[in-house]
Amino acid sequence: MDELTVHTIGGPTAVLTYAGSRLMLDPTFDGPGEYRNGPVTSIKLAGPAAGPREIGQVDAVLLSHDHHIDNLDVAGRDYVLGAPRVFTTTAGADRLGAAATGLRPFEHSDVGAVRVTAVPALHGSPEVGLRNGPVVGFVLESDDQPTVYVSGDNASLDVVAIVAERFPDIEIAILNVGAAKLAARGDVFLTLTADLAARAAALLGVRAVVPVHQDGWGHFTQGAEDVVRAFAEAGSAEVLHDLRPGASVTL
Structure with a gap:
């Protein structure tokens, strides 16, 4: 079947x-709490x-990066260490053990019938x-399936344009x-704003967008309602699938 199912868990975490x-x-399973890392304090709200x-x-786990708590918290790291396969940055793979494969941008590996290609991101x-x-x-990518882009923690439309050109x-x-x-x-801004997300969707020319990484942490300055507003103002509300944690959609 020509489809993808997305089940959102909260923060950046989703199961495809x-x-x-x-x-x-990006597994994040801790409860609310405060984390300190040098000058950076991150507060998990939910x-x-x-x-x-x-x-x-x-x-397999697709991990944008392992060194920020809002993409891989303590319980999430435990989950990753027990996963059969993990794809992440080359630096992250060195820290995550034998199951982890580090991919540089445009390198790929396969999981069953799925080709997983790493693409650039700018945090x-x-x-x-x-x-x-x-x-x-x-x-x-997979035969007879829709091609899917997972942005990771990217804040740059120039990066989105590179991905769109490489994967039209x-x-x-x-x-x-x-x-x-x-x-x-x-x-x-360290990740896309709502307005930039709407512009990214237009650059990519996609038929569906699922936003994640918009709830559960104190340093997220915009939430789901901001994304809904931005897509409506851009005239692309029909492509947005506004999933809150625990919801799922088949596309």
Whole structure:
């Protein structure tokens, strides 16, 4: 069947069912709490809509990066360490053990019938992105299936344009939004704003967008309602699938 099912868990975390495989995005399973890492303090406001036991095993984890708590928290790391396969940055793979495969942009590997290709992502402005460390997004392809773009923590439309040029057949985009901002990184958005997400959808020419990374953390400065508004104002409300944690959609 020519379809993708997305089940949102909260924050950046979602489970995808695609071409016979189950894939998890950025596992975050901790309850609310505060995390400190040098000058950066991150506050988690809400726990997940489902935990690891309810979700069960997946075929692979697609991890934008492992070194920020809002993409891989403590319980999420435990889940990753027990996963059969993990795809992430090359730096992250060195920290996550034998099951982890590090992919540079445009390198690929296969999970069952799914080709997983890493694509660029920029976690803030060019200057802040260097300080934030390497991140990746992913493109998923399989015969007779829609091509899917998973942005990871990317804040750059220029990066989206590169992905769109390299993969002109993308039909579905899962975009990390939330307009994340941290005082320690200055007045810079670290992920897509709602308005940039709507522009990214137009650049990609997709038929469906599922936003994630828009709830559950204190440094997300925009939420689901902002995304709904931005897509409506851009005249593209019909492509947006407004999923709140625990909801799912088949596209």
